[in-house]
Amino acid sequence: MLSGRVAVVTGAASGIGRASAEALARAGASVVVADIDEVGSRSVVDSIEADGGSAIAFRTDVTEHEECAALMKRAVDAFGALHILHANAGIALPFRGDGFAPDIDPEAWDRVIKVNLSGVFYCAHYAIPAMIASGGGSIINTASSMATLPLGGLDGYAASKGGVAMLTKSMAAGCGPLGIRVNAIGPGYVDTPMNEMIFGNADLAAAFASGHADGNLQTSEEIGDLVVFLASDASRSLNGALITCDRGWTSFKRPV
């Protein structure tokens, strides 16, 4: 489905990014695994190669725009083109500075915005020219269910993800004529290291599971499958969309 395509995935050493990198590689893309976690990235490359796929790791901190520039250049140098960007690196800082606005540590606010929103912009800024030179492409930005339905009490994170959704829509207008599509995904609650605090507690995990329409928590793998669809021509009619891939989390009000 994606053979001959070249993909960059940020935050690819863990969770959703890892599943996305592995799914894109299974679909035939050559993948650049980008993360600040070099050990984790290496293990993703090993797993892709063991599965017969093609991948390289490239250490990238998405808060440093020069590193994002170097990342896109590395993809083109290694594989000859750039067609797919999954801008996915993100952080959440519950009880570590983020929270209700008056309680937020301004440094935590800056950090969350810098990783979750500026990082997405920096990657797009440098990926788009490389995609134009490659004949077009697809950008998938990881937003969140919180882009439309905040949990409350994590104001910085919700603002950053709302920003990702709107940046996606705004960029789609400019990208369309260039043969590039830009979409965002809004997962609900996925069992990844980011959510250790929720999923490490059986009562909390059950409460969060019941908020999904089918009563199930989400897996990174199901999000990876969606990324493959958005990267492929099968999703050619989608541009500027926020796909709420949240098993119904944002579709109904849970009983109180």
Ligand code: NAD
């Ligand atoms: P995770 O913690 O498992 O993975 C995040 C990855 O991003 C890690 O490998 C980490 O090293 C990397 N990273 C952090 N800061 C970085 C930086 N400055 N530069 C490069 N890489 C960096 O978390 P996850 O749950 O897989 O989250 C992935 C994305 O999905 C995030 O944007 C997150 O906000 C979003 N998301 C997660 C959920 C969920 O329920 N887990 C729901 C909605 C959206």
